[in-house]
Amino acid sequence: MDSLELTRCLLRFDTVNPPGDEAECAGFLAGVLEAAGLDCELAPFAPGRANLIARLSGTDSGLAPLVLTGHLDTVPLGDAAWARDPFAGEMESGRLYGRGASDMKSGVAAMACAAAAVSARGGLRRGLTLLFTGGEEVGCEGATHLCTAHAGRLGAASAMIVGEPTANLAVRGHKGALFARAIAKGVTAHSSTPERGVNAIYRAARGVRRVETLDLGPAHDAFMGPPTVNVGMIRGGLNANSVPDHAEFTIDVRSGPEPSQGDILDKLRRALGPEIDAAPYSTMPAVLTAEDDPFLRIVAARAGEANGRSAEGATAATFFSDASVFQPMFRCPTVILGPGEPATAHQTDEYCEIGKIGRAQAIYEAVIADWCG
Numbered sequence: 097m098d099s100l101e102l103t104r105c106l107l108r109f110d111t112v113n114p115p116g117d118e119a120e121c122a123g124f125l126a127g128v129l130e131a132a133g134l135d136c137e138l139a140p141f142a143p144g145r146a147n148l149i150a151r152l153s154g155t156d157s158g159l160a161p162l163v164l165t166g167h168l169d170t171v172p173l174g175d176a177a178w179a180r181d182p183f184a185g186e187m188e189s190g191r192l193y194g195r196g197a198s199d200m201k202s203g204v205a206a207m208a209c210a211a212a213a214v215s216a217r218g219g220l221r222r223g224l225t226l227l228f229t230g231g232e233e234v235g236c237e238g239a240t241h242l243c244t245a246h247a248g249r250l251g252a253a254s255a256m257i258v259g260e261p262t263a264n265l266a267v268r269g270h271k272g273a274l275f276a277r278a279i280a281k282g283v284t285a286h287s288s289t290p291e292r293g294v295n296a297i298y299r300a301a302r303g304v305r306r307v308e309t310l311d312l313g314p315a316h317d318a319f320m321g322p323p324t325v326n327v328g329m330i331r332g333g334l335n336a337n338s339v340p341d342h343a344e345f346t347i348d349v350r351s352g353p354e355p356s357q358g359d360i361l362d363k364l365r366r367a368l369g370p371e372i373d374a375a376p377y378s379t380m381p382a383v384l385t386a387e388d389d390p391f392l393r394i395v396a397a398r399a400g401e402a403n404g405r406s407a408e409g410a411t412a413a414t415f416f417s418d419a420s421v422f423q424p425m426f427r428c429p430t431v432i433l434g435p436g437e438p439a440t441a442h443q444t445d446e447y448c449e450i451g452k453i454g455r456a457q458a459i460y461e462a463v464i465a466d467w468c469g
Contacts, residue, residue: 097128097209098209098454099202099205099206099208099209099210099453099454099456099457100192100205100450100453100454102128102205102208102209103185103192103197103201103202103204103205103206103448103453104185104187104192104194105124105185105205106121106124106125106168106196106201106204106205107182107183107184107185107192107194107195107196107197107201108183108184108185109121109124109168109183110183111168111169111170111196111230112169112170112171112172112173112195113169113170113171113172113230113231113233113234114172114234115144115145116142116144116145116169116230116231117144117145118144118145118146118147118168118169118230118231118238119138119140119144119145119146119230120144121168122138122146122147122148122168122228122230123138123146125148125150125168125204125208125228126138126148126150128208128212129148129150129208129211129212129226132211132212132215132216133152133212133215133216134150134151134152134211134212134215134226135150135151135152135153136148136149136150136151137149137150137249139241139242139245139246139249141230141231141237141238141241141245142237145230145231145237145238146230146238147227147228147229147230147238147239147241147242148168148226148227148228148229149225149226149227149242149246149249149250150208150211150225150226150228151223151224151225151226152211152214152215152220152223152224152225153220153223154220154221154222154223154224154468154469155219155220155221156221156222157223159221159222159223159254160222160251160252160253160254160428161222161223161224161225161251161252161253161254161468162222162223162224162225162253162254162255162256162257162463162464162467162468163225163226163227163253163255163256163257163422163426163428164207164210164211164224164225164226164227164256164257164259164460165226165227165228165229165239165256165257165258165259165418165419165422166200166203166204166207166228166229166258166259166260166434167200167204167228167229167230167231167232167233167238167239167417167418168201168204168228168229168230169230169231169232169233169234169238170195170196170199170201170233171195171199171233171442173195173444174444176444177444178444178445179445180193180194180445181194182194182195182446183195187450190449190450190451191447191448191449191450192447192448192449192450192453193445193446193447194446194447195446196446197436197440197446197447197448198261198435198436198437198438198440198441198446198447198448199260199261199436199441199442199446200259200260200261200434200436200441202261202434202435202436202448202452202453202456203259203260203261203434203435203436203456204228204259205453206259206434206435206453206454206456206457206460207226207257207259207457207460208226208228209457210457210460210461210464211224211226211460211464213457213461214461214464214465214468220464220468220469221468221469222254222467222468222469223468224464224468225250225251225253227239227242227250227418227422229242229418232417232418235275235378235380236380236416236417236418236420236421238418239418239421239422240421243421243422243425247425250425252426253422253426253428254428254467255391255428255429255430255431255467256419256422256423256426256428256429256430256431257395257430257431257432257433257460257463258417258418258419258430258431258432258433258434259433259434259435259456260413260415260417260432260434260436261434261435261436261437261438261440261441261448262409262413262432262433262434262436262438263435263436263437263438263449263452264399264402264403264433264434264435264452264455264456264459265399265408265409265433266392266395266396266399266408266409266431266432266433267408267409267411267412267413267431267432267433268319268384268385268386268387268389268392268408268409268412268430268431268432269319269320269352269382269383269384269385269412269413269430269432270382270383270412270413270414270415270416270417270419270420270432271320271321271350271351271352271382271412271413271414271415271416272350272351272352272353272357272379272380272381272382272383272416272420273348273349273350273378273379273380273416273420274347274348274349274351274357274360274361274376274378274379274380275346275347275348275376275377275378275379276346276347276349276361276364276374276375276376276377277344277345277346277347277374277375277376277377278300278303278307278344278345278346278347278368278372278373278374279342279343279344279372279373279374279375280296280297280299280300280303280332280342280343280344280371280372281296281299281341281342281373282294282295282296282297282298282299282339282340282341282342282343283339283341284334284338284339284340284341285338285339286337286338286339287336287337287338287339288337290339292339293339293341294339294341295339295340296332296340296341296342296343297332297333297340297343299343299371299372300330300332300343300344300345300372302371303345303368303369303371303372304327304330304345306367306368306369307325307327307347307364307367307368308327310325310363310364310367312324312325312349312351312355312360312363313355315351315352315354316352316353316354316355317352317353317354317384319352319384319387319411319412320351320352320353320382320384320412321352321411321412321414323349323350323351323352323355323360324349324350324351324414325347325348325349325350326347326348327345327346327347327348328346328347328348329345329346330343330344330345330346331343331344331345332344347364347374349364350414350416351382352382352384352412353381353382353384357376357379357381361374361376380416380420380421381420381423381424382412382420383416383417383419383420383423383430383432384412385429385430385431386429389429390429391429391431391467392408392429392431394463394466394467395431395433395459395463396408398459398462398463398466399433399459401462402455402456402458402459402462403455409432413432413438415441417432419432433456433459434456435448435449435452435453435455435456436448436452437449
């Protein structure tokens with residue numbers, strides 16, 4: 097099975113998260129990889145949900161393996177109608193459509209097919225580990241479970257590629273994410289006598305405005321770019337004719353290693369003032385590999401050959417990935433590279449350019465040959 101056909105197979109599994117339901121998709125992939133000679137292990141982390149660990153051993157057990165990783169879950173379809181079936185793997189005009197076509201079942205398929213091809217040739221000195229996770233889209237649940245419940249089974253890593261959508265550019269880092277919940281309290285009263293209450297929604301609205309105008313400062317690293325902030329959800333109130341005593345909203349900050357997420361949280365709290373309590377509920381650190389790292393140079397060179405042009409990303413990826421969880425444990429050079437189109441991720445009628453899927457597989461195979469020997 098080639099990487100295009102495998103991508104189409106993966107798209108037919110509905111792994112929209114929530115609820116995820118990645119176990120069936122992970123089991124299918126395990127069957128494909130076991131048939132290709134890899135050792136596979138499913139690591140469930142909730143009912144109907146699982147990660148997949150697949151290994152190809154090298155001849156030198158003293159060398160830490162190369163890790164290729166990607167996630168199996170996808171974001172919801174959204175309210176807008178799709179022009180094509182999001183789970184059929186339809187193709188038109190050189191594009192493969194479907195939820196997850198870019199983010200990131202095409203990357204997973206290209207990695208799996210590269211591993212299968214390498215297994216057929218044999219002779220690796222350094223081993224290869226594939227980590228295909230569930231739950232990435234809502235806070236890297238699967239990766240976190242692997243690093244906490246199965247850390248001993250993961251072992252070490254010499255380097256890592258994350259197959260998130262980069263249009264086959266080699267990107268040496270991505271921003272981290274700080275998700276915080278801001279809560280405003282008030283005093284309830286009848287809406288006809290609002291002076292007897294304290295309106296929590298008004299307090300929250302003032303807080304949202306302060307977040308909108310908050311200056312988080314410049315990036316300390318030009319590659320990462322300045323921090324960004326977004327209020328994504330807001331809710332509150334009891335009914336139409338009561339003064340609300342509770343309102344809350346979420347804050348999403350994306351930033352590089354500096355300023356630190358702790359410094360950013362302090363700045364948010366100062367801006368919101370005593371009316372609002374802000375507490376983080378998910379923190380994902382930024383990932384950054386040195387510009388002169390040998391592994392990055394190998395990946396960029398192989399990507400350039402496959403694409404026929406320079407293939408190193410000039411800026412950091414704005415999204416976070418499972419690397420935020422894996423990289424602090426592995427402490428290895430990490431490159432983000434996948435065939436998906438960054439601009440179509442999470443969009444209605446998401447697609448991936450068909451030609452880039454095969455090129456991604458070729459890049460992965462070449463890097464495996466260079467790094468693993």
